[in-house]
Amino acid sequence: MIFLEKLLQVLNEIERLNVVSMHQMRKRVNNLTKPLGSLGRLEEIAVKLAGITGSVQPRVENKAIIVMCGDHGVVQEGVSAFPQEVTGLMMANFIRQGAAVNVLAQQAGAEVHVVDIGTLLTDLPEGVVQRKVRPGTANMAKGPAMTKEEAVAALQVGIDTAYELADKGIEVIGLGEMGIGNTTPSSAMTAVFTNHPAEQITGKGSGINDEALAAKTKVIERAIEVNRPNPGDAVDVLAKVGGLEIAGLAGVILGAAARKVPVVIDGVITGAAALAACRIEPRCQDYLFASHLSVEPAHRIVLDELGLKPLLHLDMRLGEGTGAALALPVIESALQLVAKMATFEDLGIPSPAPEEDEFGLAVQ
Numbered sequence: 001m002i003f004l005e006k007l008l009q010v011l012n013e014i015e016r017l018n019v020v021s022m023h024q025m026r027k028r029v030n031n032l033t034k035p036l037g038s039l040g041r042l043e044e045i046a047v048k049l050a051g052i053t054g055s056v057q058p059r060v061e062n063k064a065i066i067v068m069c070g071d072h073g074v075v076q077e078g079v080s081a082f083p084q085e086v087t088g089l090m091m092a093n094f095i096r097q098g099a100a101v102n103v104l105a106q107q108a109g110a111e112v113h114v115v116d117i118g119t120l121l122t123d124l125p126e127g128v129v130q131r132k133v134r135p136g137t138a139n140m141a142k143g144p145a146m147t148k149e150e151a152v153a154a155l156q157v158g159i160d161t162a163y164e165l166a167d168k169g170i171e172v173i174g175l176g177e178m179g180i181g182n183t184t185p186s187s188a189m190t191a192v193f194t195n196h197p198a199e200q201i202t203g204k205g206s207g208i209n210d211e212a213l214a215a216k217t218k219v220i221e222r223a224i225e226v227n228r229p230n231p232g233d234a235v236d237v238l239a240k241v242g243g244l245e246i247a248g249l250a251g252v253i254l255g256a257a258a259r260k261v262p263v264v265i266d267g268v269i270t271g272a273a274a275l276a277a278c279r280i281e282p283r284c285q286d287y288l289f290a291s292h293l294s295v296e297p298a299h300r301i302v303l304d305e306l307g308l309k310p311l312l313h314l315d316m317r318l319g320e321g322t323g324a325a326l327a328l329p330v331i332e333s334a335l336q337l338v339a340k341m342a343t344f345e346d347l348g349i350p351s352p353a354p355e356e357d358e359f360g361l362a363v364q
């Protein structure tokens with residue numbers, strides 16, 4: 001249980017947002033040459049980033065997307081439109097820069113880190129980070145997807161990955177994943193954590209038909225019934241009805257929050273990981289940005305539960321970190337505005353800033 005001790009130490013390091021920096025950033029934003037509040041959510045982004053980093057000049061120039069990859073025993077139940085081999089083939093595609101996330105990450109100026117935390121592939125393409133905890137999960141419709149020890153080990157892989165990136169100067173992390181079948185554990189976890197019926201939470205994933213959707217819903221119900229995950233114990237939920245890449249992503253969030261690095265979540269799978277991370281340590285909620293709203297029904301429920309508003313509405317349902325990659329430039333733009341716009345002071349006219357900000361602090 002060395003892992004567990006390390007995990008507890010990480011949780012201990014996650015701090016609340018720095019309210020002083022947020023107040024200073026709000027003051028700066030209110031003094032920019034524009035009507036108060038007119039940059040809308042971009043203003044909120046700047047203030048939140050100040051709180052996360054504890055700096056009035058936060059930076060998100062050095063960006064990375066972590067694509068955690070894992071396979072799922074539950075595909076035996078026919079829950080995906082695609083065969084399991086596609087997970088490994090897509091890993092090679094990420095390395096060849098041929099996937100959607102590669103194109104969008106390049107647009108955003110973000111590095112893509114591909115981590116094998118639990119695929120069935122034995123011959124990994126060069127460039128994939130090898131952190132396999134086990135080769136694929138077991139079929140959760142018949143028993144636990146993995147042991148609790150394996151779930152903790154996967155969390156630790158995520159924490160280590162976040163630490164490595166923070167140590168090399170990465171200032172914002174986008175989350176992505178690849179794993180055929182992974183919308184099934186994501187929906188199961190969301191059903192358990194939010195106490196919604198599987199029917200309201202299950203979607204078509206990569207594109208199953210209505211008949212297969214009904215069967216997928218039943219598989220999720222059965223997995224919950226067979227395993228009885230304890231909603232009050234997020235590691236139990238991850239182990240019984242989760243996935244290796246999902247646990248790894250939850251670990252990335254915990255590690256990034258401990259290092260004061262903002263995290264941009266993507267679709268329904270990274271959303272389920274965020275729910276797990278926030279159940280393990282609620283303070284990490286403050287470190288999250290929601291990039292977009294997926295068409296998968298579980299996603300809206302996840303974001304509501306996390307109290308996050310998506311930045312983009314593009315009707316996407318891909319995963320990989322594609323939504324996160326698209327949101328990174330929006331987040332960076334918020335800071336560029338703060339850094340480069342003139343203030344009312346520069347124009348020599350009084351600022352329209354209110355006397356108090358949302359923290360009840362005087363801003364003049």
Ligand SMILES: Cc1cc2ncn([C@H]3O[C@H](COP(=O)(O)O)[C@@H](O)[C@H]3O)c2cc1C
Binds near residue numbers: 080181183204205319
């Ligand atoms: C070619 C291809 C590329 C993908 N990139 C992301 N996903 C997405 O689809 C999978 C989840 O959907 P389901 O639960 O229905 O299997 C995940 O790998 C997710 O990242 C892909 C899926 C496919 C087929």
Ligand SMILES: O=C(O)c1cccnc1
Binds near residue numbers: 320
């Ligand atoms: O929105 C997502 O994250 C998603 C949807 C379908 C398949 N994979 C991912």
